[in-house]
Amino acid sequence: MRLMISTTPIITLLTDFGERDGYVGTMKGVIVGIVPHARLIDISHQVDPQDVRQAASILAEAYAYFPAHTVHLVVVDPGVGSDRRPVALKTPGGTFVAPDNGVLTLVRRREPAASACVLNNPDYWLPEPSRTFHGRDIFSPVAAHLASGVPLDELGTPVTDLVELPLAEPVIASGSIRGEVFRIDHFGNILTNITDLRWVDDHTAACYPTGLGSDPGEPVYFDARSARVTCGPHTINGLSQTYSQVSIGQVLSLIGSSGELEISINQGNAQEKLRVGVGDLVTIYFKS
Amino acid sequence: MRLMISTTPIITLLTDFGERDGYVGTMKGVIVGIVPHARLIDISHQVDPQDVRQAASILAEAYAYFPAHTVHLVVVDPGVGSDRRPVALKTPGGTFVAPDNGVLTLVRRREPAASACVLNNPDYWLPEPSRTFHGRDIFSPVAAHLASGVPLDELGTPVTDLVELPLAEPVIASGSIRGEVFRIDHFGNILTNITDLRWVDDHTAACYPTGLGSDPGEPVYFDARSARVTCGPHTINGLSQTYSQVSIGQVLSLIGSSGELEISINQGNAQEKLRVGVGDLVTIYFKS
Amino acid sequence: MRLMISTTPIITLLTDFGERDGYVGTMKGVIVGIVPHARLIDISHQVDPQDVRQAASILAEAYAYFPAHTVHLVVVDPGVGSDRRPVALKTPGGTFVAPDNGVLTLVRRREPAASACVLNNPDYWLPEPSRTFHGRDIFSPVAAHLASGVPLDELGTPVTDLVELPLAEPVIASGSIRGEVFRIDHFGNILTNITDLRWVDDHTAACYPTGLGSDPGEPVYFDARSARVTCGPHTINGLSQTYSQVSIGQVLSLIGSSGELEISINQGNAQEKLRVGVGDLVTIYFKS
Numbered sequence: 054m055r056l057m058i059s060t061t062p063i064i065t066l067l068t069d070f071g072e073r074d075g076y077v078g079t080m081k082g083v084i085v086g087i088v089p090h091a092r093l094i095d096i097s098h099q100v101d102p103q104d105v106r107q108a109a110s111i112l113a114e115a116y117a118y119f120p121a122h123t124v125h126l127v128v129v130d131p132g133v134g135s136d137r138r139p140v141a142l143k144t145p146g147g148t149f150v151a152p153d154n155g156v157l158t159l160v161r162r163r164e165p166a167a168s169a170c171v172l173n174n175p176d177y178w179l180p181e182p183s184r185t186f187h188g189r190d191i192f193s194p195v196a197a198h199l200a201s202g203v204p205l206d207e208l209g210t211p212v213t214d215l216v217e218l219p220l221a222e223p224v225i226a227s228g229s230i231r232g233e234v235f236r237i238d239h240f241g242n243i244l245t246n247i248t249d250l251r252w253v254d255d256h257t258a259a260c261y262p263t264g265l266g267s268d269p270g271e272p273v274y275f276d277a278r279s280a281r282v283t284c285g286p287h288t289i290n291g292l293s294q295t296y297s298q299v300s301i302g303q304v305l306s307l308i309g310s311s312g313e314l315e316i317s318i319n320q321g322n323a324q325e326k327l328r329v330g331v332g333d334l335v336t337i338y339f340k341s
Numbered sequence: 342m343r344l345m346i347s348t349t350p351i352i353t354l355l356t357d358f359g360e361r362d363g364y365v366g367t368m369k370g371v372i373v374g375i376v377p378h379a380r381l382i383d384i385s386h387q388v389d390p391q392d393v394r395q396a397a398s399i400l401a402e403a404y405a406y407f408p409a410h411t412v413h414l415v416v417v418d419p420g421v422g423s424d425r426r427p428v429a430l431k432t433p434g435g436t437f438v439a440p441d442n443g444v445l446t447l448v449r450r451r452e453p454a455a456s457a458c459v460l461n462n463p464d465y466w467l468p469e470p471s472r473t474f475h476g477r478d479i480f481s482p483v484a485a486h487l488a489s490g491v492p493l494d495e496l497g498t499p500v501t502d503l504v505e506l507p508l509a510e511p512v513i514a515s516g517s518i519r520g521e522v523f524r525i526d527h528f529g530n531i532l533t534n535i536t537d538l539r540w541v542d543d544h545t546a547a548c549y550p551t552g553l554g555s556d557p558g559e560p561v562y563f564d565a566r567s568a569r570v571t572c573g574p575h576t577i578n579g580l581s582q583t584y585s586q587v588s589i590g591q592v593l594s595l596i597g598s599s600g601e602l603e604i605s606i607n608q609g610n611a612q613e614k615l616r617v618g619v620g621d622l623v624t625i626y627f628k629s
Numbered sequence: 630m631r632l633m634i635s636t637t638p639i640i641t642l643l644t645d646f647g648e649r650d651g652y653v654g655t656m657k658g659v660i661v662g663i664v665p666h667a668r669l670i671d672i673s674h675q676v677d678p679q680d681v682r683q684a685a686s687i688l689a690e691a692y693a694y695f696p697a698h699t700v701h702l703v704v705v706d707p708g709v710g711s712d713r714r715p716v717a718l719k720t721p722g723g724t725f726v727a728p729d730n731g732v733l734t735l736v737r738r739r740e741p742a743a744s745a746c747v748l749n750n751p752d753y754w755l756p757e758p759s760r761t762f763h764g765r766d767i768f769s770p771v772a773a774h775l776a777s778g779v780p781l782d783e784l785g786t787p788v789t790d791l792v793e794l795p796l797a798e799p800v801i802a803s804g805s806i807r808g809e810v811f812r813i814d815h816f817g818n819i820l821t822n823i824t825d826l827r828w829v830d831d832h833t834a835a836c837y838p839t840g841l842g843s844d845p846g847e848p849v850y851f852d853a854r855s856a857r858v859t860c861g862p863h864t865i866n867g868l869s870q871t872y873s874q875v876s877i878g879q880v881l882s883l884i885g886s887s888g889e890l891e892i893s894i895n896q897g898n899a900q901e902k903l904r905v906g907v908g909d910l911v912t913i914y915f916k917s
Contacts, residue, residue, distance in 0.1 A: 061665050061666065063661060065654060065658075067651070067654075070527060071387075071526075071527030071528075072360070072383070072385060072386070072387055072527075072648070073385050073387035073388070073399075073526070073527050074385065074399060074402075074524075074526045074527050075355070075384045075385045075399040075400070075402060075403040076526075076527075077383075078353060078355075078382055078383055078384035078385065078403050079384075079402065079403045079406045081382045082353075082382065082403065082404075082406035082407035082408075082411070083406050085351060085380060085382070085407070085408065086406070086407065086408050089349050089380075089408075090349065092661060092665075093382070094654055094657045094658065094661070094669070095648070095653075095654055096651045096654035096655075097648060097649055097650065097651045097654065098648070099647075099648055099649040100649070102527075102528050102608075102610075103608045111649075111650060111651040112651070114650075114651060114655065115651040115654050115655045115658065116658075118655045118658035118659050118662070118765065119658035119661070119662065120658075120661065120662050120665075123658070131584070131585070131607075131608050132585050133583065133584065133585070134582060134583025134584065134585065134586075135583055135585040135586075183598040184540070184582050184583050184595075184596075185583060185584065185595065185596075185597060185598045185603075186598030189406065189598065190598075236650075238647075238649070238650045238652075239646060239647030239648075239649050239650050239652075239678075240647075240678050252760070294710060294760050295709065295710025295711055295760050295761060296707070296709065296710065296761065297707070297708050297709070297710060297711040298710075298711075307760075307761065308760075308761075309761060310759040310761045310762030310765065310766075315761075319707075320678075320679045320707050322678075358815060359675075359814075359815030359816075360648070360671070360673060360674070360675055360815075361673055361675035361676070361687075361814070361815050362673065362687060362690075362812075362814045362815050363643070363672045363673045363687040363688070363690060363691040364814075364815075365671075366641060366643075366670055366671055366672035366673065366691050367672075367690065367691045367694045369670045370641075370670065370691065370692075370694035370695035370696075370699070371694050373639060373668060373670070373695070373696065374694070374695065374696050377637050377668075377696075378637065381670070390815075390816050390896075390898075391896045419872070419873070419895075419896050420873050421871065421872065421873070422870060422871025422872065422873065422874075423871055423873040423874075471885075471886040472828070472870050472871050472883075472884075473871060473872065473883065473884075473885060473886045473891075474886030477694065477886065478886075
């Protein structure tokens with residue numbers, strides 16, 4: 054009994070479907086029809102419509118907190134019905150089912166030991182799939198079958214040339230890293246593509262200046278109090294450890310919960326006040 | 342063990358409660374207090390407040406993708422506390438618990454072999470139900486008891502005269518069907534009440550021009566490339582198979598994932614651009 | 630088997646994280662990694678950012694409808710990373726895990742027989758917790774361990790001086806209660822801090838005029854038809870039993886589903902029309 058419980062299939066769902074139309078519920082109906090005892094956990098259904106990059110970012114932050122046998126079902130699929138391929142990707146950190154449009158780019162950087170296939174075996178689809186809702190007709194049943202133990206190579210043809218998103222890489226110089234705004238979160242926190250930062254002690258931070266998720270190499274240590282962050286016309290002096298280290302309403306920069314450089318306002322909305330957008334330049338200057 | 346798992350009770354929830362106030366969570370608390378091992382799956386809680394017709398449409402698209410033993414709990418209930426009746430409807434395709442305000446109209450058309458009862462047996466309610474939250478006090482406990490195996494006729498008095506929504510029927514002529522905008526989805530896709538369309542091959546589509554969910558009779562075949570769709574001042578030539586068949590930002594019409602005529606913009610929001618609303622006229626012209 | 634099922638761990642989640650970023654999904658990943666068979670039920674993730682009072686109100690309305698062995702995980706945490714304490718509170722009506730910022734104030738009034746501890750035993754946290762996402766790194770793993778049976782006193786040091794929210798108390802006079810707007814719900818219903826109202830018969834209501842959740846003492850009976858409610862410049866005559874007792878679009882006052890005085894519009898949005906806000910004065914006048 055214990056064993057059985059400990060291997061309960063888990064499927065997460067990440068889409069741009071919103072939560073109004075019942076599209077997500079329909080996908081879940083398909084899944085529980087195939088694997089009745091699967092656990093279903095929503096990552097997000099409020100990805101901006103067709104925003105593959107945003108979905109890639111949310112997925113990359115979340116997946117590693119799930120058990121490794123989890124199947125992550127990602128349907129942000131502007132090319133549905135075209136010749137873009139539906140794929141599955143199996144990695145030591147989780148299994149992924151998604152359209153091959155780059156949404157798995159960041160996961161693949163973090164999980165180099167992966168194998169993938171094109172989902173071209175219709176035995177694992179719903180019969181007569183529609184041309185506009187592969188989330189329901191192809192991706193959900195495939196995720197359910199994967200979660201119930203069907204091996205990857207049953208689902209289709211092996212593939213290695215998955216689509217990569219063209220992501221801007223941070224530019225490393227001696228004493229600075231120049232990156233950009235990568236995502237704005239629900240609180241208006243400004244998340245950047247300058248990642249792999251961490252605290253060493255209460256005043257010292259470290260960065261691994263080799264960009265998103267790749268082998269970090271040797272860290273560079275710096276005094277967080279004398280660091281300086283610029284974002285458009287704005288300058289923030291020092292790196293805070295917590296939001297509440299500054300006064301309510303004041304702008305700060307800190308190391309976010311996934312190790313990324315983040316610009317925030319204590320109990321406020323930084324994006325609304327600073328009016329920056331995805332792609333805007335952000336630079337951190339430090340003395341190592 | 343297998344048997345037990347395969348008959349896990351499933352309850353879906355569809356309301357206009359939004360997701361801010363904890364009303365839905367409270368209903369789920371009531372349910373798991375009665376049937377601890379039920380699976381709970383949200384269809385939507387973002388139906389526009391009191392929009393019974395919209396809820397009917399979302400329900401009709403979703404329910405058939407769930408196992409037949411699922412109990413669908415629908416609480417869009419502008420008449421709560423009045424003399425509108427709470428009802429349950431049992432069909433071969435699913436069991437439904439809802440206020441008798443027409444929200445089950447489309448389900449009943451698709452599931453003619455159904456039996457219903459008025460939920461007038463307070464043994465299956467919470468004690469001392471409020472006058473304003475029957476979702477919590479009546480519908481949720483009844484759905485839980487149904488899912489756990491209580492037979493329909495225990496719950497109240499049989500009834501056959503359920504309320505019907507007055508839904509506009511498409512008007513069929515030789516070579517055209519005139520209908521109306523039925524729902525706008527999260528993407529801004531414009532869904533119509535012209536349904537039962539399907540693809541025969543890459544150029545030929547078929548329609549069953551007898552209206553919403555009724556016996557479709559003999560199909561009419563037509564060349565999709567020469568079809569024409571009008572919606573207010575807008576005309577779209579040809580029926581596309583997929584969104585990406587036209588350029589990004591271009592308006593198209595296609596057969597939606599539930600067989601309905603749909604007007605969309607590839608990677609855009611058709612409703613924002615075309616500024617049409619529910620009830621606006623839509624006509625498809627075709628040569629059979 | 631039955632026994633096991635009937636004691637399935639239940640964890641509810643209440644946050645201000647929104648549902649776009651995957652923060653809630655990440656917390657659930659952490660939980661199912663620790664207690665794979667827990668039931669997870671969302672109360673709300675749309676609390677206004679940092680609005681501890683609103684969260685306290687939603688929690689107080691919802692928790693009592695869950696089985697008593699439920700663990701309620703509350704993360705509305707403007708002071709994350711500061712010296713505000715993370716705490717757990719065990720009561721006969723449920724167990725609660727939250728930052729010690731007052732969010733449990735209303736629960737504690739309703740559950741006087743409670744014990745609490747500060748969560749200062751890192752054995753039950755994720756390793757190396759971040760400074761900005763204790764929901765993921767401290768509160769979720771603690772809630773999971775509590776739900777799986779770890780006793781409260783394992784989690785940290787006992788504590789009795791939990792933070793109390795400064796909540797305005799209704800002012801009782803002979804023949805009136807003066808309170809304030811406490812929360813606006815999804816429908817635009819105006820909920821007040823005048824609580825503990827109930828119907829005795831179709832014309833008679835009762836109030837227990839001693840404020841929020843405390844020992845109600847002797848009720849005061851009054852004729853609901855001659856009661857009068859004022860809210861800013863607005864006056865509503867009589868207390869309705871249901872929304873639909875007045876015409877569509879008309880303002881009414883009634884006893885809400887949690888016993889609170891509520892001002893609404895039948896099938897409309899009272900807040901949009903009356904333009905009142907949280908903290909605005911509301912008075913009910915009655916003849917006992």
